[in-house]
Amino acid sequence: MLGYVARRLLLAVFVLWGAVTVVFIVVRLVPADPAVLIAGETATPEQIAALRAEMGLDRPLLLQYLGYLGKAVTGNFGNSYTQNVPVTQLIGQVLPNTVLLAVLACVFAVIVSFPLGLLAALRVNRFSDRAVTTLSLLTQSLPGFWVGIVLMLVFSRKLNWLPSAGLDSPASLVLPTITLALPFIAILVRMTRSGLLEVMGEGYIVTARSKGLPERTVIFPHAIRNATIPIITIVGLEFGTLLGGAVITETVFSFPGIGRLLVTSIQVRDYAVVQACVLVIAVAFVLVNLIIDLLYGYLDPRVRLS
Amino acid sequence: MTDRPAGPAPSPVLRVQHLRVAYPIRSSVMLRRVGEIVAVSDVTFDVGPGETVGLVGESGSGKSTIARAVIGLVAATAGSIEFEGRDITRYGPQQLKAVRRDMQMVFQDPYASLNPRLTVRDQIAECWRVHRGQLPRAHWTDEAKQLMERVGLNPDYSDRYPHQFSGGQRQRICIARALALRPKLIICDEAVSALDVSVQAQVLNLLADLQDEFGLSYLFISHDLSVIEHLSDRVLVLNKGEVVEEGAVRQIFADPRDAYTRALLAAVPVVRPWLESPT
Amino acid sequence: MSQSTPVALEKSVPPDAPLLSVQNLQVEFSTSAGVVRALDGVSFDVRRGETIAILGESGSGKSVTAQAIMALLPRPAGSIVGGSIRYADRDLVTLPAKDVRRLCGTEIAMIFQDPLSSLNPVFRVGWQIAEPFRRRLGIDKRQALAKALELLDRVGIPDAERRIRDYPHQFSGGQRQRIMIAMAIALEPKLLIADEPTTALDVTVQSQVMKLLANLQAETGMGMILISHDLGVVADVAKRAAIMYAGRIVEAGTIREVYDHPAHPYTRGLLESIPSTTVIGERLTPIPGGPPNLLALPTGCAFHPRCPHAIDRCRDEIPQLRRPDGWEPTHVAACFRSEEVLAHD
């Protein structure tokens, strides 16, 4: 188990390093000079040159990269180009909101999708299975931002039940949570169904039945414990999609989260904020997957003991 | 078909000396080599022209590893493998390719050893595609059909796919494919183990007939002692990667010297135990 | 271990009556290519303390028979379409699957070919063996584990005390099959069905597992159905044998009688195909042709296209099991020409 944990940790660190590097490279691809962006159109060449020196842009690329790595490790992303406050501060204000939203959506999705997936798997090819799978396929096909708009149109503009934007009360969370959770639910339902179906064909399920265990016990814990392993993996991989969805959902609902900060920063070309936001999201993804890898080791003794 | 001069009769087709195969154990983090699992150690034997040498042992005895080392699917860690006098142990891909014309293999699982997306004809013709110049393309279909007929398959089915055949028929296709380059040595790795006993007998008879007809040598690997006893001239008994006993098949089955061989033979189920004299 | 546990069913069964009686069992599978009759009128009895071997090649229906008895036919593809399976005074065919399942484990138990896939990889073996005690008998966890330990000892797992906490993949193939056996005999069933129990194992391990099964049977007096494709493996253990071909029993009788005097050409062909029964260096005498296609079985006797004794009648009429004069009382064969086949000796 220790070797497994060490391997996973090492991989996570490597991926984080890769992500940080990719962001560095991509931001250097920006055709515009950040110093020009910050100093403004009216700045004199001298002012710009001074700013370049101050930002370290005149140093060799490798030194810039190393300095950037050092800062990224300590969580220092410099100041926002447009607002002249530390990026960390900007992100600190919105990150908890996004975490709250993502956690709510995850919990909601798991609570809804697990029973539905179970139902579909146990009634495979019957009406309830068809209904659940069709519905989840439909949900998966709907553009997330469009769903948000329609929900907003119906529940806040027409019915006036829920607030349409911002984060002023717990009620403001309802629509963004649903919007964000829907595609996740769709995927989870399908994965639960196919994961269970696959497990139900295994030899040890036949054994459990031949032991005379009631079907209820055959499914829980025999089938569920095994089916959970692939499902959890999918949850980890799809967590990235969820984070991407957060960017869109937050934009639709003007939700003060990191996704919206990212989009607005892109619009004003505030690349200091952009790169920090992208990094924070990548870190979140890597961390969640690290946790899931460790969970995987816990759930599957074959992984743990090999 | 190309005619090849017959090699000098007395010299062995295959000579394996002090063969050792070890798989490295790599650390999971950095792929560093931290140790090795010895699959085969110090195995020496010859296969003469027209001879059948049986390798018998239980799982983990290293018998399949020997087969895979001889055909070049795994690398030998030490020792030498000579084919017709040439040491092929350190051959590169191009040289090995030439050797492989003369050395073919039949695998255990007739369902897995045929490409599901190729017709029987293409399955057999694949080796002519790989070894350009062996047979002009125009003759492929005819030659494939002739081979099918030779191994007891209806040549009219040459356009069918593997899933349309039964297990025994698939193994016949594999044998036809192995014969297509007119090899001198065929390695049979558990080639009849997955077959039903009535079909297994057919395939064993076919292998015996082909040996007579083409003067083939067989390296025959099996866990089934009765199959080895039936087909082999000489036999090597393997245990945990080492040869524990070697000799003519009659001698070993009648008078095993090694304790492991004796245990192995004692464990073989007897069809009519009531006919055995109590010992 | 006590030989018998008091079970309500026992009273109603007269001592000489068969433990399990399968009569005219018919099973069909619906596949994408059409309906397959996997079993067509299979009948046999198993008595207390008796071992019967069901022998046949792949597709003969031997495993389907076991699945049908245990209500384990894959759903919804497979279903029993006729016949009866009487255990004690009940017909398992008409009993709802839920009630059959209740008999599994306590009355009838089963072990399978592949001991690795038959054990749940994510639970400790002790937990898996203790499960029937806990869920069927309501024994508390500690006592159930103590019983599991006892069973592991009994099936010959060395160092059971420590290994009870291991997972299936940490055991060798033979040990896994021993664990499966421990699980099967946990609730002291009266009948054990072993479906190719040693096919995945090495020869030396195979003989050990067969010995274990024979010893356990002698101790407990349970009935046993041994399903195998290997005529040799069962010869030591089974008293009676039934040979299956294309979903039917084609020959049955005491194993000595069937092996020494095969009355069906298929049985005879099978025996002659085994390399060890032939003199070294001699050609084998295989059965010509290939296994029958269950989707398009030949008319009449399903074996007639491969049969050297076939006559016109074999093409038109399905032979029933019969016992001509002069045979041993239990020896039956489904062949019109058994007399000729026997005379061939």
Place this chain on the structure above:
Amino acid sequence: MTTAARAGAAARTMRRARRARRGVRLRIVIPLIIVALYVVGAILVPILYHFDPLHTELLYRLKPPGTTVADGKTAIFGTDQVGQDMFAQMMMGARVSLTVGALTLLFAGVFGVLVGLLSGHFGGWIDMALMRIADIQLAFPSILLAILLASVLGQGLTNIIIVLSIASWVVFARVTRSQVLALKNREYVDAARTLGAGHLHLMFRTQLPGCLAPILVVATVEFGHVILAEAALSFLGVGVPLGVPSLGSSIQAGTAYLTTAWWISTLPGIALAILVLATGILGDALRDRFDPRLRSA
């Protein structure tokens, strides 16, 4: 249970199996027809339809579906905020969506499959390096990577295709690799190797054909994902340039008129959903067809 009842049960099972098979065929044909309709519509409507999709008519802006506008023509899906015909707009948008989807699939598919083949076939260090790159790639949610790259590269169709290809090759690489790894254990690959086949022969003639079915399934599903991603990018304003009609930008434009002109956002959304749904159903049906493990009955 009587014999008749049992026979009835067997017949029911049969019928269910047959229905399931027919279902698979229908689930392949109907989505194909829908996608074909979109393709035909996207090509022909902007040419033949009596509205110029880019023609603005401020007098007739924000008209609901079915309104008769100037010249007595009927805007069946209404008009948008600048008086352009919605139907013509949507079909132009579909043109963008389908082009982006197809080209992205082509680039990402070819690259991903190649990487997967190399990775799976050679294993070892090559596999390790390629898969770690894929891991890093996966750390960026694909839409996020697309936003980042699009914001850097600027707007434009070519850039969108590049961005989405970069974001989706990993799926192809992973599926191909896992399939190659599964095939590697099959003896027919060893058999080809013992025949003397070289790496190219093994990779492209022996292993690739065995990977095609799962790749096709993934490609179908990815097609829908790519179209959705393009719409999302356009919605966020980092996708197609201003003035190019796209389903995503139409939806975005309509958000300002949600209460007054619901159709501007809603109709393109439905059009998009139907297209993606069709590819989803198709992908599912293909999977049922090719993956016997998940095939029912």
